[in-house]
Amino acid sequence: MKPPLLAFNKKGIYCEAADVYLDPWKPVDKAIISHGHADHSRWGHKKYITHHSNVPIIKHRLGEIEVSGKEWNETFTINGVKFSLHPAGHIIGSSQIRVEHKGEVWVFTGDYKDEEDGVAVPYEPVKCHTFITECTFGLPAFKWQPQAEVFTEINNWWQQNKEDDRTSVIFGYSLGKAQRLLKHLDTSIGKIYTHGAIENMTEVIRPLAEMPETTRVTRDTKKNEFKGNIVVAPPSAHGSPWIKKMVPYVTASASGWMTFRGARRRRAIDRGFVLSDHCDWQGLLKSIKATGAEKVICTHGYTDTFSRYLRELGYDARTEETQYEGELGEEESKIEKES
């Protein structure tokens, strides 16, 4: 029996025909990388291939690496296997990876969302036979509001805090969510301050996407500057000595997990905004349908539940173990490295 075009082994998603890995979690010779989050672009590979807008991002995170950047839809061939990158809409520079060999097409999503967020190039469905999808939010309980509504709420919250003479502190991970927040905050309300980890990443992204003016919080930033303004910080800053400077402040978190009342209360955050860089339930189902795939492989998230439901819908769906973490991992583990 011939090996599948893409197989899941101990190191990552492996294409034997091309001897190349997609988003491997152990060091390999050649890796095609979907996007810059730490669970997808790891340290230690000899050669990286990714979308050119992701190049400065992973260089910033991983240091000097050997990396080649590709355009959207640009086909590159390795050992007769055709690869191309297509927008995934997850964060800036995030791609789906299309693999074609002898008429068979597989697509690996990495992470993706089907809503346009104003920063990342929007997701485009890619026709394929086998679709390897994340399902971080693969439960019918997840249903996103349109982004415009969420940002109206966020800006109203900021405005209200300003009227109450308080500083607004909003948490979002430093690559992706932070820039999405920056892009849509209403700067007529006040000034935007940023945590160092976020400012560093935003500096890398400024040449790629237009961002508003921000002020880095440093040791010299005066306490009385903050009042009425907003501070964008990574979740790890919550409860740290760093945040004490902003007293009196009100906290909020922007994440898909804020859907659950329990998640917000557990983190002792005053306000939760449901804002995710992943697909919601309907988004996943629609995207899968649009690919025309018959086979679906679920990687991370509520994989068992989601693939069981897909089987009931008639797909040939299964689950594969990976070391991708989804939004939870992005929030809770990634930041440590970056700050």
Add this chain to the structure above:
Amino acid sequence: MKDFAELIKTLDSTNKTTLKVEALTHYFKNAEDKDKVWTIAILSHRRPSRPVNTTLMRQWASELANIPVWLFEESYHIVGDLAETIALVIPPAEENTEKSLNQFLQEILELKPKTEAEKKDYLHKNWLELNYYERFVFTKLITGSFRIGVSQKLMTRALSKATGIDEDILAYKMMGNWKPEKTTFKKLILEENEEDYLSKPYPFYLAYAIDGEIEDLGVVANWSAEHKWDGIRSQVIVRNDELFVWSRGEELVTDKYPEFEDFVGKVPNGTVIDGEILSFPDGKIGTFKDLQTRIGRKNISKKLLEKTPVILKAYDVLEWKGEDIRTEPFVERRNILEKLYAEVSSEEIPLHLSERISFKNWAEVAEERERAREEKSEGLMLKRLDSPYLVGRKKGDWWKWKVDPLTVDAVLTYAMRGHGRRSNLFTDYTFGLWDDDKKELVTFAKAYSGLTDAEFRKLDAWIKKNTLERFGPVRSVTPHHVFEIAFEGIAESKRHKSGVATRFPRMVRWRTDKNIHEANTLGELRDLIPD
């Protein structure tokens, strides 16, 4: 409903007490009176009885969401709250209703006797006319209690701010057996009404656990000590030749303890006794487990009354000859109680006295505490001789000094996702001890509390990676982690696989220094059972 849902949302979205009181005060100043009465009822756990069983609700919500029931169930295990799950999975509202909170509750009251089809129609229609948060609140009203971090004390404070009525008086007015659909805000809160007071208990005075050294309480001669009995804290009221028994949960339980009917005629009218209801099989104090056979029953059979009779172990007297004597010093109230006890003890009514312990120094008090398990008590209560009977949990005059809990080291064997703020986290654990051959782990207790949030998160991540099998919401995990489990009491039990039931088991320490073979055995657990 809109303003009530908004209130719940505000209460739910802050951890700060001052903001909660502010929101409640604002609500009590602005809501319509009928809604206020219902809000007080709901926040003091007086909901209408559940009109629809939850299995049907899950089914109907799944239909509306157009998902299979199993998928709804999976979602529920992860969300960790039924009303929240329902509110999340069904499609967004098409129109929005203007019905008030009291209208909804009236409808919910009337729903109970209706047919299944009518109930389903009612839920489907209303779910689709409410926005996400209103829908969550509406479903909560039907399914369960609101756990939103608002104690009755906090609500009373806000109500006091809104009305200008003293908090203690409000606490008193809100006690007892009133029904929100049968009273008005004026009658319940604003008016003085003598008749209503016939059945009313007083708010219980509760003690904090002693912190620091016992000697820090100062001069030993200023204190009284007695055992802290392990039963149901209650007030027994005799007024106007009628008996009322209230448990600490503010539940009127007169019918469950017919033994106390004998108080009428022997204990003078206008008496309120604070004490502990204890089981008393074979003329001796029984275990809490014995008492449990009485708590859950609706009908008390003659056989049960003979097998497990109860007594009242009296601590204090709060009303005497129709007068509220709570401000009298404790020692004076005790004198009245002891005199009453002496007078009625020959009458064979089930009134016992919680004896005061005599002691000369703190060391003697400490010695008595060591005897608590022998006496079947939980430890000691220390009360200042000159203390008034206060309202609620207060520091200073009364302290509880419990015996140290029993502990064993046990192995984590199963885990389940938690609820509320622990939703989507594996925080509910089952623990096993070795059988006597040290071959197999036998389940002996479940515990949910005692770890820090950081420890829970760490363990949650480990559980997700070390799952052996899934049984619906429950996962078996590789036996690996050892925890020190503390509990207050222990008794033999036929219902438990281990043959032992423990009371209030909880985790006190994550024994990362121990491997699973160092955990205790069932035999060692059984050795802890008192004779």
